[in-house]
Amino acid sequence: MTEKILGLIPVDWRFELTSLPYVRKIIKSRWMPFLPIVLNLSVFTVILMAGFVGGVSAGNYNFGIMFVWIVWWLLLMMVMVPLFSRIWCMVCPLPAFGEWLQRLGFMRVRNKLFGLNRKWPKSLKNMWVVNFLFLGTTYTTGFLTTRPIATFILLMSIIIGSIVLMVVFEKRNFCKYIGCPVGGFLGLYSNMAVTEIRAKDPQICKDHKHKDCVIGNEKGHACPWMILPFDIGRNTYCGMCLECFKTCPYDNMAINLRPPATDLLVDKNRGLDEAWKAFIMLGIAIFFFLIMQGNMGFLKDWANAKTTEGYLTFVALHSIFNLLLIPGVFFVFVYASRTLGSKEIPLKKLFTNFSYTLVPMGLIAWIAFSFGILFPNSSYVLHVISDPFAWGWDLFGTAKFPWTPFLTGVMPYFQIGTLLFGLVLSLDIGFKISKQTFQKRDEAVRGFIPIAAFLTSVTIFLIWLFTG
Amino acid sequence: MKMDKLIIGIIVLALLVGLPLILAQPEEPTEKTIIINAQQFSYTPGTIEVNKGDRITIRLISTDVHHGLYIDGYEVSTDARPGQDGSLTFVANETGKFVMRCSVTCGPFHPYMIGYLKVKPDYRLFGSIWLALGIFIGSILLVSRRQKP
Numbered sequence: 001m002t003e004k005i006l007g008l009i010p011v012d013w014r015f016e017l018t019s020l021p022y023v024r025k026i027i028k029s030r031w032m033p034f035l036p037i038v039l040n041l042s043v044f045t046v047i048l049m050a051g052f053v054g055g056v057s058a059g060n061y062n063f064g065i066m067f068v069w070i071v072w073w074l075l076l077m078m079v080m081v082p083l084f085s086r087i088w089c090m091v092c093p094l095p096a097f098g099e100w101l102q103r104l105g106f107m108r109v110r111n112k113l114f115g116l117n118r119k120w121p122k123s124l125k126n127m128w129v130v131n132f133l134f135l136g137t138t139y140t141t142g143f144l145t146t147r148p149i150a151t152f153i154l155l156m157s158i159i160i161g162s163i164v165l166m167v168v169f170e171k172r173n174f175c176k177y178i179g180c181p182v183g184g185f186l187g188l189y190s191n192m193a194v195t196e197i198r199a200k201d202p203q204i205c206k207d208h209k210h211k212d213c214v215i216g217n218e219k220g221h222a223c224p225w226m227i228l229p230f231d232i233g234r235n236t237y238c239g240m241c242l243e244c245f246k247t248c249p250y251d252n253m254a255i256n257l258r259p260p261a262t263d264l265l266v267d268k269n270r271g272l273d274e275a276w277k278a279f280i281m282l283g284i285a286i287f288f289f290l291i292m293q294g295n296m297g298f299l300k301d302w303a304n305a306k307t308t309e310g311y312l313t314f315v316a317l318h319s320i321f322n323l324l325l326i327p328g329v330f331f332v333f334v335y336a337s338r339t340l341g342s343k344e345i346p347l348k349k350l351f352t353n354f355s356y357t358l359v360p361m362g363l364i365a366w367i368a369f370s371f372g373i374l375f376p377n378s379s380y381v382l383h384v385i386s387d388p389f390a391w392g393w394d395l396f397g398t399a400k401f402p403w404t405p406f407l408t409g410v411m412p413y414f415q416i417g418t419l420l421f422g423l424v425l426s427l428d429i430g431f432k433i434s435k436q437t438f439q440k441r442d443e444a445v446r447g448f449i450p451i452a453a454f455l456t457s458v459t460i461f462l463i464w465l466f467t468g
Numbered sequence: 469m470k471m472d473k474l475i476i477g478i479i480v481l482a483l484l485v486g487l488p489l490i491l492a493q494p495e496e497p498t499e500k501t502i503i504i505n506a507q508q509f510s511y512t513p514g515t516i517e518v519n520k521g522d523r524i525t526i527r528l529i530s531t532d533v534h535h536g537l538y539i540d541g542y543e544v545s546t547d548a549r550p551g552q553d554g555s556l557t558f559v560a561n562e563t564g565k566f567v568m569r570c571s572v573t574c575g576p577f578h579p580y581m582i583g584y585l586k587v588k589p590d591y592r593l594f595g596s597i598w599l600a601l602g603i604f605i606g607s608i609l610l611v612s613r614r615q616k617p
Binding site: 147 | 507509510511512514515538540541542543562564565566567569571573576577578579580581582583584590592593596597599600601603604607608611612
């Protein structure tokens with residue numbers, strides 16, 4: 001019997017969006033994703049200029065800060081990742097210069113890439129580098145989200161870093177393993193998405209010996225993300241560049257609508273790197289809340305580097321909390337799961353598999369956190385679109401629009417509802433993973449209880465933290 | 469057998485949801501004046517706790533720059549400059565936690581200048597915690613059901 005997500009939607013249910021002729025036509029065009037990248041680049045040009053020249057005082061009146069840390073971040077967490085997987089990677093303008101340099105052109109197909117085309121070491125083909133990169137970036141959150149120049153420096157570092165590293169390492173190694181701070185969590189959380197890119201008929205791919213999607217042809221590039229498009233098990237490393245749609249001579253690639261979180265049930269390629277990504281993301285959501293929406297002034301002073309000692313304390317606590325404390329507490333519950341379930345299952349396997357229950361919980365925690373940014377602060381956007389460089393412009397007549405929080409009175413209900421839905425989804429995924437991991441159903445039920453207790457405890461903690 | 473478990477589950481859930489409403493007894497309303505000091509980028513005290521029905525007067529004192537204070541949910545606000553205090557009065561007729569935010573741009577961390585107003589008893593918090601526990605118990609009962617052979 002086919003399993004169902006939340007007991008409602010069969011895990012294998014799919015609707016092929018690219019079966020709609022106009023969607024397929026757009027996807028197969030070489031203007032996609034070039035055109036959205038260029039449009040996006042124009043917005044990022046304004047963001048960079050605003051970061052550089054648009055004042056260094058309060059970030060809430062800066063176009064760069066508002067568009068990166070309010071508009072982009074909220075769209076990413078609340079819309080793009082849960083609905084459209086790594087669609088941001090499809091349209092991201094930051095590595096575009098590096099990629100155009102590799103291809104020595106903008107839209108033309110050239111499979112012999114410029115540069116050293118070095119391979120990334122096999123031992124580092126995982127999320128560990130980006131785990132530490134993202135954690136390191138969050139040490140500076142007090143600056144990034146409040147000082148325009150800090151956002152400018154971060155974005156320019158990514159652009160310049162991508163150009164240099166994409167000349168050295170082949171294809172999209174930069175985005176996948178090396179230099180994109182958000183690439184890791186986009187990959188992990190895109191397993192939650194209700195869309196996917198997959199081969200329509202695996203048999204066609206099996207029979208097709210000349211894998212055009214892997215080696216490229218005159219119509220499109222070899223997969224820049226270095227995955228096997230005919231065998232995409234999970235969304236994790238598919239950057240949705242759409243090249244496989246162009247190269248496939250059988251038109252066998254599809255964008256499907258599907259139930260949420262189905263990739264979390266794929267019992268293949270799970271690893272501790274992704275487990276730690278899940279811990280780090282959950283921990284950062286909690287720490288960000290304390291800094292941005294909490295009432296502890298001393299913590300804000302630490303993150304704001306009012307004193308060196310305070311800042312170092314913040315960095316140390318933040319690191320210990322994310323890298324050790326959360327995994328440590330989770331380990332205790334996994335140990336209890338093994339004790340109750342079956343001691344024949346290796347502890348590492350149990351720990352790794354169950355860590356994927358924190359993916360829905362983490363993404364939902366971020367969505368709940370994001371309500372606390374969206375409702376009180378989005379009115380600043382009206383100001384900055386009229387005066388993006390703080391030069392006294394009033395392009396749309398909204399430059400004087402006052403700060404106007406909206407729906408903040410009912411915001412806690414949005415947060416509680418979201419967190420409780422996240423608990424239900426995490427429990428559902430948790431039991432399915434338990435059944436995969438333990439050999440017998442009775443063992444799976446017993447082994448699930450401590451994990452369910454952990455997920456419930458985290459939800460209660462988040463409800464208390466956000467609304468209590 | 470399955471139906472029995474389902475009924476038990478529903479009863480447990482209903483009890484769990486109802487429990488905080490029974491336990492939480494509101495206290496008699498009073499009149500309170502609370503002094504809040506605003507300084508980049510926090511309020512002192514960071515949290516004020518009152519009871520439902522209390523008539524609250526907040527006196528806002530700024531010790532450095534121009535600050536504001538806006539209370540989510542109640543949608544009331546005031547502001548203060550050094551030597552020029554602000555004041556606002558309201559009846560705490562809604563329970564729960566409400567965020568107090570600085571409403572005047574006061575520096576880089578201005579959007580993060582936050583305090584809390586807690587109006588007891590917090591039915592919303594207790595209700596949601598017990599609901600989460602109900603989901604936990606429900607899920608265990610659900611997965612414990614015997615599968616069809």
